[in-house]
Amino acid sequence: MHSKLAMESAGPTRRDVLGSSAALLAASAFGTSVSAQEKYPAREVRVICAFPAGSGADVFARYFAENMRPFLGGTVIVENKVGASGNLAINFAARAKPDGYTILIHAPSAIAANMSLFKDPGYDATKAFDVLASVCRLPFTVTVGANSPHKTLQDLIKTLQQKGDKASYGTTAPTGQVAAALMKDILKLKMVEVPYRTAADSVNDLESGNIDFMSYDPIFAMPFHRNGKMRVLALSSKERMSTAPDIPTMNESGVPGVDVVGWWGVAVPKGVPEPIKAQISKAFLQMAEKPETKKWLAEFGSDPFIIGPDEAQKLMLQDIKDWGRYVKIANMEPKG
Template sequence: MKRYLSWWLGMLMAALACHAAAQDYPARPVRMIVGFAPGGGNDILARLMAEQLQRRLGQPFIVENRPGASGAIAIGAVKRAPADGYTLLVGPSSGMTVNPALYRELDYDPVADFAPISLVGDIPMILVVKKDSPARSVGDLAALAGKNGKPLFAGAGANSFQLATAVFSSRTAIPAEVVNYKGNSAVVAALLSNEIDFALVDAAAVLPQLRSGHLRALAVTGARRFTLLPDVPTVTESGVQGFAMSFWSSLYAPAGTPDAVVATLQSAISAALREPGVARRLLELGIEPVGSSSQALAETMAREIPLYKQAAKAANLSLSP
């Protein structure tokens, strides 16, 4: 009986200490780890959020870049960090939902190893064609493929875009042969030089060419229209029911982080993204500001991981660890 009482009191004291620590959070600087080199969209987003979190929560939020292995190095580092809210992951969809579909072995489980905090920004893909293409809608693109009787050539940069193109081709019944390029800039150049028929490209890479009229946008792949392209319909609006697919960047803590800490961070992120200046800066990067609940982020991952795994299997896409 004494042994049980001692164990129970110990557990109670530990719970109270954890609660007190969560109530005082943050009491010291917080690291935000990014899996890419400085200067990219994910890094700029992280630094913008770090500035906002520091202003709201009163402690320094320090961005630390750990590039490599498609973001897996950074993800693994946060997985192994103490679950106290002082090491956070700025996690892109490429690392959290695409990598599990493409890599046979990963040293992390994006669901079991992390506590989702908030979906920070949504990065829609734009379905684009060359300016003189006869296709002016998703339906036109499908008809063009049927008329020619052969697959259209589609450009893709990173592995995630290759997988996205495979999903799009399958869901729209547009036969496509994917041509891989080194990044979105090379894909845009291929479109301009008539090497390929269409491509899914992130907004930041293609907005200048759309504004100049050198390329034409047929649709956006997200669940709703992109703020900077209000006249461009979604793929769903174009007749492909239930299609919603985009990349995103989110904030995570290691699994087991106290709920009060997660709630504090989620609330601060949502408040920051409601500020017009913050939202405007993200849109300049081709990122639609979101600020979701933790549950919404968890549901997004639960929906996308099996979708990408199925698509990767159908397209015979698999990479070594």
């Protein structure tokens, strides 16, 4: 009896040791997880950009990555993942580890649009991302060359009606394609679309009058408009841009029901812990509210459009529905 008691009280059994070790490991893992969240970011954060270095999107992503650092509290770098109309970057970000160290700075409107523009974009926007903030929006433009006789959109519409299928317009991006197609559908015009690979490729044709107008984004068009080398007649948004209050909307100019805009913000893959999402969203919104940022956005050719995660997520989901309708109106065949 005494011998048995002595054995039982002599020290921990193998089972006790294993159990204690497991408990210590679990506690350690839990502590590490909590610590990592508290210290976020503990290493560099990468921002994914869908377009090449030097492009407008790249300039945008690098500006926000650089200026977000003081608010996020760590190093932020930009990686360009170019291809498939943005889908390469979108899919890369969607499949990234949901730990807050991969952020997509892109247009959630484009993430939504690609759901209808591609037969298989490789992701489901309703399940792949949490949109944490929006910072600006960009309507597309109806732009003519400096030598064009048209001073207003109504002037241009009269010419387009007279020319029938001899009238033509240029596009470089899906949002501009849809904005022009809506105008064509609403006014029952017969004008013909001429797609260009880049906006720069279209300039000579616009200046020479080979095409009647271009559907440019304002980042490209506004500098030319300001220096008198082009003329922006109207915008595809429901309201005028605060940064260009002299330019009317298409709605004001005889094309009712057009409200097609791109908007830019930040998204992370689903599954990022809530405290980290809140930290990223707060940093982005704080930086977007700075007067210097708003001034830069205006010079960049966009309107500040600052909304938080709840509104931004709802807006992307609405865009998915809207783009399903847009591609039908524009007779756009989804890409394979």
